[in-house]
Amino acid sequence: MTGEHPTDPLLEVHGLAVRLGGRDIVTDADLVLRRGELVAVVGPNGAGKSTIVRAAAGLTRPAAGTVLWGGRDVRSVGPRRLARLRAFVPQRPQVPQGVSVEEAVAIGRSSHIGPLSRPGAADRLAVTEALERAAAAGLRDRQLTTLSGGELQRVQLAVGLAQGAPALIADEPTSALDLGATATMARLLRSLADDGLGVILVVHDLALASAIADEVVVVEAGRTVATGPPSAVLTADRLARTWRVDAALATDATGRTALHVGWLGGPPGASSPDGTGDDPDGAGDDPTGEHPAGTAPPAGVTGAPSSGVPVAPDPPPGAPGAIHPPTTEGPPAP
Amino acid sequence: MTLRQVAVLGTSAVVLVIAALASVALGSTTIPVRDVLHALPLVGDGRVDGPTDQIINSLRIPRTVTAILVGAALGVAGALLQGALANPLASPDVVGVTAGSGFGAMIILLAFPGSVTLVPLSALVFGLVATALVFAVAWAGRGGGSIARLILAGIAVSAVFTAGTTALMTAFPDRVSTAIFFIAGYLSYDGWETLRGVWPYFAFGLVAAALLIRPLDRLALGDDVAQSLGVRPRVVRLLAAGIAALLAAASAALAGLLGFLGLVVPHAVRLAGGTASHRFVVPTSAVAGAALLLVADTVARRVAAPLDLPVGPFMVVLGVPLFLWLLRKAV
Numbered sequence: 001m002t003g004e005h006p007t008d009p010l011l012e013v014h015g016l017a018v019r020l021g022g023r024d025i026v027t028d029a030d031l032v033l034r035r036g037e038l039v040a041v042v043g044p045n046g047a048g049k050s051t052i053v054r055a056a057a058g059l060t061r062p063a064a065g066t067v068l069w070g071g072r073d074v075r076s077v078g079p080r081r082l083a084r085l086r087a088f089v090p091q092r093p094q095v096p097q098g099v100s101v102e103e104a105v106a107i108g109r110s111s112h113i114g115p116l117s118r119p120g121a122a123d124r125l126a127v128t129e130a131l132e133r134a135a136a137a138g139l140r141d142r143q144l145t146t147l148s149g150g151e152l153q154r155v156q157l158a159v160g161l162a163q164g165a166p167a168l169i170a171d172e173p174t175s176a177l178d179l180g181a182t183a184t185m186a187r188l189l190r191s192l193a194d195d196g197l198g199v200i201l202v203v204h205d206l207a208l209a210s211a212i213a214d215e216v217v218v219v220e221a222g223r224t225v226a227t228g229p230p231s232a233v234l235t236a237d238r239l240a241r242t243w244r245v246d247a248a249l250a251t252d253a254t255g256r257t258a259l260h261v262g263w264l265g266g267p268p269g270a271s272s273p274d275g276t277g278d279d280p281d282g283a284g285d286d287p288t289g290e291h292p293a294g295t296a297p298p299a300g301v302t303g304a305p306s307s308g309v310p311v312a313p314d315p316p317p318g319a320p321g322a323i324h325p326p327t328t329e330g331p332p333a334p
Numbered sequence: 335m336t337l338r339q340v341a342v343l344g345t346s347a348v349v350l351v352i353a354a355l356a357s358v359a360l361g362s363t364t365i366p367v368r369d370v371l372h373a374l375p376l377v378g379d380g381r382v383d384g385p386t387d388q389i390i391n392s393l394r395i396p397r398t399v400t401a402i403l404v405g406a407a408l409g410v411a412g413a414l415l416q417g418a419l420a421n422p423l424a425s426p427d428v429v430g431v432t433a434g435s436g437f438g439a440m441i442i443l444l445a446f447p448g449s450v451t452l453v454p455l456s457a458l459v460f461g462l463v464a465t466a467l468v469f470a471v472a473w474a475g476r477g478g479g480s481i482a483r484l485i486l487a488g489i490a491v492s493a494v495f496t497a498g499t500t501a502l503m504t505a506f507p508d509r510v511s512t513a514i515f516f517i518a519g520y521l522s523y524d525g526w527e528t529l530r531g532v533w534p535y536f537a538f539g540l541v542a543a544a545l546l547i548r549p550l551d552r553l554a555l556g557d558d559v560a561q562s563l564g565v566r567p568r569v570v571r572l573l574a575a576g577i578a579a580l581l582a583a584a585s586a587a588l589a590g591l592l593g594f595l596g597l598v599v600p601h602a603v604r605l606a607g608g609t610a611s612h613r614f615v616v617p618t619s620a621v622a623g624a625a626l627l628l629v630a631d632t633v634a635r636r637v638a639a640p641l642d643l644p645v646g647p648f649m650v651v652l653g654v655p656l657f658l659w660l661l662r663k664a665v
Contacts, residue, residue, distance in 0.1 A: 059561045083564035094420070094556030098610035110552055111563045159559060 008071070009034050010167045010198045011056060011086070016065035018048075018055050025051045027222040029065070033167060033200055038193035040209035040230070041202045043219030044243055049202045050091065050171050052219060056200070057088040057169045069167075083111035086167040087160035091175065091202075093152060101139045101147070101155050105130055108162030127162055134158035135188060150181025157188065167198040174203060186212050207257040210234055210249050218242055335614060339607045343618045346603075350402070350625035357398045357632045358390055362640050365390065393523045400529055401521055401631050401645075402624040403536050404585045405595065409623025410543045411578035411585070412596030413603075413616045417550040418574035419481050425597035426582030428488045429575050432593045433495035434464025435586035436517065440499045443513045444506040453516070454528050454587035458535070460495070461583030467491045469572065484575065519592035519646030521631050528588060535584035540620070542577045547612045550574060554610065592627070592646055598657050599623040605660040626653055 013031040017024065026048045033039055041049045054060040056067055058074045067074040069085045077085065087108070105127045106119065112126070113119055131137045134157040139147065147155060153173050160168055170189065174182045182205070190212045193199045203209050209216055210230035218226040218233060220242045226233045236248040246262035335343075358370050365386055373382040373390040380387070408426070415424040426432050438460025442453045471487040472480075503510050549570040552560045557567040578596075585592065600619045607614050630649035635642045 057562065059558060079561075079564035079566065081564075083562065086562075088558060088562035090556060090558035090562075092556075093559070094554070096420075096554045096610055098604055098608060099554055100609075103609070103611055104555060107552055107555055107559070108563070110548060113548075159555060160562070163563065 007034065009068075010070065011200075012066070012068040012071075013052070013056050014066045014068075016052060016055055016067065017063045018051050018060055019063045020051065020060070024063075025222055026055065029219070029222075029224045030227070031056060031200075031217055031224065033198040035166060035198050036193055036196045037214045038190060038199045038201060038212055039215045039217060040213035041200060041217045041219060042204070042206060042209050042234075047219040048222040049219045052224070053169050053171055053200055053202055054088075057086055058082050059088060080111060083163060083165070085165055086169055087163040087165045089156050089160040089168065089170040089173060091171040091173075093156045095144050095147075095152065097143075097145055099144050101131070101136065101142050101144065101158075102127065104144055104155060105136075105158045105162050108159035109164075111163060126164060130158040130162035133161050133188075133192070135184065148181075149176050150178065150184065153177060153181070153185060154188070157185075161192075166196075167200070168192060169200045171202045172204065173201070174205065174208065182208065206234055206239070206249060207259040210251070211255070211257040336608075339609060339614050339618075342603065342606045343614075343621060346618060346622040346625050350621055350628065353625055353628040353632060354398055354402065357401065357628050358394045360632055360636055361389070361394060363389070392525055396526050396529055397521050397523055397631070398628065400588050401628045403529075403533070404521075404589045404592065405624035405627030406620035407536055407539060407581040407585045407623075408592055408596040408627075409599040409603075409619035409621075410540060410616055411581040412598075412623075413600040413612065413619040414543055414546065414550070414574040414578040414581075415596070416600055417553065417610075417612055417615070418571045418578075419484065420553070421481065421485065422601065423597075424485075426578060426593045427492065427597075428485055429579050430464035430468040430488045430491040430495065431461040431579040431582045432586070432591055433492035433499070435461035435583055436591055437464075437495040437498045437502075439516045439586070439590070440502045440513055443516060444502045444509050447509060447512065454532060457516075457590075458532070458583045458587040461586055462579065464491055464495050465576070465579035465583070469576070473568075473572065481571075484571075515644050516590040518644035519590040519649070520644040521589055521627075521634075522642075532584050532587050535580055539577050539581040539584065542573070543581070543616060546570065546574050546577065547616050550612045550616075590644075590646070592649065594646070594650055595623055595627060595653070598653050599626060602653075602657050602660050605663070 009032050011031065011033040013029060016026055016029040016031075018026040029048070029052045031039070031041075031052065041053060043049050051060060055062050058067070058069075058077070058079075061075075069077055069082065074082065106123075108130065109119065109123050109126050112123060128137070131140060134154045136151070136154045136158045139151055139155060142151075144152065144155070153176075157168075157170070157173065160170070173189070174185050177185060186208055189199055189201055193214070201209070201213070213230055215227060216230045216233045217224050218238060225242065226238060230249075231251075234249050236246075239245055239247045239249075246265070248260050250258050250260055252258075355367055355370060359365050359367050369382045369386055370390060372378045372380065373387050375391060375395070382390070411426050412424070415426065415428060416422060418424075419428070421428075435457040438456035438458070439453050441460075442449055442456045446452070468484065468487045468491045471491070472484040503513075549565055552563050552565045553567055553570060560567045560570075582593065582596065599622050600615055603615055603618045603622050604610055607618060609615070627645065627649060630652050631645040633652070634645045634648040637643065637648075
């Protein structure tokens with residue numbers, strides 16, 4: 001199988017381009033995944049995050065570039081073999097009637113079972129293990145239609161784990177979950193990576209991404225524009241350029257993460273990166289997008305800078321902290 | 335399989351066996367079940383008089399076997415289509431096969447009544463032609479193979495063949511009465527002749543359906559999960575719909591338009607068994623479909639004996655109350 005050496009990448013994506021419906025959705029994306037590593041793919045809505053990971057998983061055909069699984073081009077890997085290399089956990093699972101949790105997870109195991117053979121003891125064990133690893137063992141006999149959003153997402157994860165692949169690709173598994181369920185999912189995904197799985201996670205919650213990811217990939221307008229450790233990539237400058245918000249990530253002494261956001265369009269750089277300078281008055285005048293030295297991208301961040309997207313301008317003079325929408329294109333994406 | 339599912343399958347099988355014996359025993363003359371058992375091919379010892387043996391083996395058993403084949407094929411066809419299209423309203427009508435087969439039979443019955451022996455062949459061929467047209471439209475071009483495209487193409491192609499049937503009926507109004515049996519769905523004492531020509535289609539279709547069970551189960555959690563598992567959803571859908579069309583067209587060749595069975599039986603089986611797993615639904619739909627058609631046919635030829643009425647309406651009369659009862663219990 002793959003990964004003769006533990007450090008060999010499971011997945012390498014280079015120069016990926018994807019066209020869907022005659023439109024260029026992804027133009028130039030790079031992505032590398034290794035065992036035991038959790039990679040968070042982040043970016044604004046419509047940037048192409050899902051399309052990149054779908055193409056990486058072999059669900060969507062690339063228009064250009066290479067997708068290598070264990071060093072082999074995804075197009076030359078047969079579908080059954082690919083099923084042993086990676087599992088894909090979709091964003092919106094289909095919830096059929098009359099299917100129990102156990103049956104659903106058994107479906108995840110089906111790529112290991114020949115067309116005419118029956119599931120054996122090893123397959124049943126794999127189903128039980130997947131349920132346990134996804135903290136879904138207690139749901140075993142429930143019908144899918146009776147599950148809550150968080151439970152359903154854990155079952156969906158178990159379906160992927162039952163596939164027994166060394167890589168797991170999850171497309172926004174937390175997007176519809178409440179705080180507690182999101183935290184459960186975050187711990188689960190992190191523990192899977194700690195157990196040696198390669199995990200790719202598409203996620204909107206940047207505080208969550210910075211807490212659990214080894215590496216963050218920022219996608220903007222169909223391109224991967226930055227890759228690196230969360231603290232190096234998710235800088236206030238990056239948040240201003242890519243999401244067009246005035247925001248900064250902060251981690252406190254106990255490891256809690258937070259995203260401090262100037263929701264009402266305060267000037268970029270008004271909040272200091274350590275999260276202490278909570279300054280909604282917008283005192284900092286910075287229409288050019290230049291920032292205090294502390295918020296500049298640290299060295300070690302790879303990828304091209306974004307193509308000069310304008311940052312939110314100052315509030316009008318005389319209205320410091322007043323409620324007003326940002327005057328650039330569209331409101332800041334939460 | 336759970337106990338409940340075993341019970342549903344077992345009950346269907348018992349009803350099927352009893353109905354099969356009744357279907358051979360009952361008719362214009364009633365034959366004691368003891369004689370029926372003596373006269374059965376393979377298992378019987380042949381200790382019955384010649385005329386009785388003749389009635390059983392040349393007239394009644396072919397009809398019973400036809401009912402079992404057609405009922406099983408339509409049950410399986412419905413289960414395949416509902417599974418492949420993830421649509422509870424799917425039935426052989428959806429992929430155009432019913433309208434095509436109806437048109438094929440009408441051409442012969444109305445325009446060329448002298449060649450009435452060609453009805454099964456024509457129904458089979460036109461049923462498959464209609465399905466091929468639906469697939470060609472549904473799978474062509476960008477975004478082909480989506481469920482919505484397939485269903486809409488089926489409705490459009492069906493409309494064309496239905497219009498053709500209406501045109502034939504308008505052109506030959508005096509012969510329409512001869513076509514009523516085909517439209518209503520019928521079984522007859524035609525002997526083994528037609529069966530001999532059509533059984534390979536049933537055999538192929540039923541074996542292929544068995545092989546599609548697991549791929550169909552993998553579609554249950556959506557196309558993304560299926561693809562993750564190494565299944566090509568569009569290919570599975572195409573194969574399942576194609577096999578269902580073959581089974582439905584072969585059924586129409588033998589027994590006219592009984593498509594309703596394909597809609598209702600898989601639903602009833604799912605509701606009764608409490609699962610949508612194809613490993614249960616496909617085989618159980620086969621047994622339950624055969625049982626329903628056989629019971630309905632036995633009633634159809636007894637209720638106004640010696641008049642032999644078309645089975646279709648009786649199947650609806652028997653099947654719908656049972657279905658509605660299950661539906662009420664389920665919700």
